[in-house]
Amino acid sequence: MTGFYGEHSKVFVSVDCIVFGFDHNKLKLLIGRRQMDPGRGEWSLYGGFVREDESLEEAANRTLYTLTGLTEIYMRQVGAFGAIDRDPGERVITVAYCALIDVNDYDEKLREEHGVEWVSLDELPHLYSDHNEMVRKAIGQLRRRINTEPLSFNLLPELFTLTQLQHVYEAILGEEIDKRNFRKRIKTIDFIEKTEHIDKLTSKRGAALYRFNKEMYLNDSTFRL
């Protein structure tokens, strides 16, 4: 455990979390004012340094847990960012992770304590360092993956209406989808189950609530929206 690579230099490694939520039919990003120098006060993703006793994934999960109090969050690596001057303080190489959560799972009080806010992607301000680039890359990944991976359910409550699901697709893809065609496609996917529950909040008539059946999905192994 000692001295193999002694002649080489070490650098700080951090993780940055691109946390997406979905609210009022919009994709939202969790950002806050940076609370340390350099860049104090700038809008920024939430991140943290990787410790000696944890892997990158563990660091990302720890950071997400610190921020949200949630575990078992859907999370994907977006990539490593390593420009020399990307951090104005010292050399820091960072690995960005994209996470999807249900905004309802995030305690408002905890959110305020961390000084972070849900901001619409349309209204995204300039972010610290290269964070905007990370966000762009993450959205590109979401768009490419949404049809081959059950992403969308992570942004919704356990029970959701088809209209909600469609809005998630529209928010991620950035384009409108035909309602009839969408529902036709959904019907062919057997791990999206109709439940007996009815949502009466958003419409007078009431909408059927659906559920993502994870076991069924894992058995399927063929996914294709």
Next chain:
Amino acid sequence: MTGFYGEHSKVFVSVDCIVFGFDHNKLKLLIGRRQMDPGRGEWSLYGGFVREDESLEEAANRTLYTLTGLTEIYMRQVGAFGAIDRDPGERVITVAYCALIDVNDYDEKLREEHGVEWVSLDELPHLYSDHNEMVRKAIGQLRRRINTEPLSFNLLPELFTLTQLQHVYEAILGEEIDKRNFRKRIKTIDFIEKTEHIDKLTSKRGAALYRFNKEMYLNDSTFRL
């Protein structure tokens, strides 16, 4: 430039290069026997540590240049790998890059000096540390990207026959493609230009040589094989 993040710990960061070539209708990977401890003698990707004065991309390009003497190589980040014990020596976080080169561009003498070999993917041995995982991930990326990005030309000489191009697709996708359908698709892509040159090496009749027109591709901006 000093002391902002002093309380945190630094780690070694390296880059590993997953170099693909194409020869005898097979995808090949450039690997060699590791020449340092720990793991000396094990099959391994070629890599190197990231220096203080270079970005991740620069480190990857430098490493590729050291290995092959080539510049302007097609290169994509595969991802960061950061398990605590991934390297048996010390803690090293690594960023893997996938590169595609034309095997003919790689000088044999240089190759031997570095003690690396082209190995068929079918016959890939167990590699050092988590290198097999990197290779798997890189191939997955190639498969997903081959239809949205002009990857294949990087594995071929400037002039190539349609049969060669088809074999590249087959090697990457791991399945046979119908010749007529393939050539029909290629005809719809205007940045794959037929030249006046004829290849007489592989067939008695001779095959038309084609060229990838990069300028035309960049103007197009819509790619879809």
Next chain:
DNA sequence: CCAAAAGTGTTCCGTCTACACCCATGG
């Protein structure tokens, strides 16, 4: 003259797209 690779079209089928109206209910 024959082996070996190059080259070439058509048909079928399934998938995607466009498109408009009725239903149920709370206020």
Next chain:
DNA sequence: CCATGGGTGTAGACGGAACACTTTTGG
């Protein structure tokens, strides 16, 4: 009773998949 969102089917266009024979020429 009406405004609001929920729910449903069909026809045409398009793209992908299957499929076999002729051409050229070096040896």
